[in-house]
Amino acid sequence: MVDSYSKLQQLHDSMMNMTKTIESLENDILDTLKENTELKVENQLLREKMDKMTNANAHNGTIKTQSGLESLRQIYNSGYHICNMYYGSHRDPSSDCMFCLDILDNFGEKKKKKVR
Numbered sequence: 001m002v003d004s005y006s007k008l009q010q011l012h013d014s015m016m017n018m019t020k021t022i023e024s025l026e027n028d029i030l031d032t033l034k035e036n037t038e039l040k041v042e043n044q045l046l047r048e049k050m051d052k053m054t055n056a057n058a059h060n061g062t063i064k065t066q067s068g069l070e071s072l073r074q075i076y077n078s079g080y081h082i083c084n085m086y087y088g089s090h091r092d093p094s095s096d097c098m099f100c101l102d103i104l105d106n107f108g109e110k111k112k113k114k115v116r
């Protein structure tokens with residue numbers, strides 16, 4: 001037979017484990033909310049940038065279309081990855097991504113071969 005103190009100790013241990021689990025879940029939720037807020041802000045800034053570009057082109061009387069390579073370069077130079085591993089995530093502007101650069105180089109080569 002288990003004495004009352006042992007039962008109380010088991011209950012206490014169980015509560016401590018639950019508390020740790022709840023704290024971990026809270027941290028995960030806070031991280032997710034922070035990331036969600038950052039993505040909303042980033043999305044809004046990108047929409048505003050797109051609207052400015054569209055309005056500027058419409059204001060000039062012609063809508064200019066960019067080639068795929070120019071669009072990819074512009075996205076990459078704006079500080080975002082274009083490679084399939086990190087697509088859309090922030091890129092450290094002070095360092096290059098070899099995967100993104102490989103895409104830009106190969107895309108450029110394919111375009112040159114088609115022109116010839």
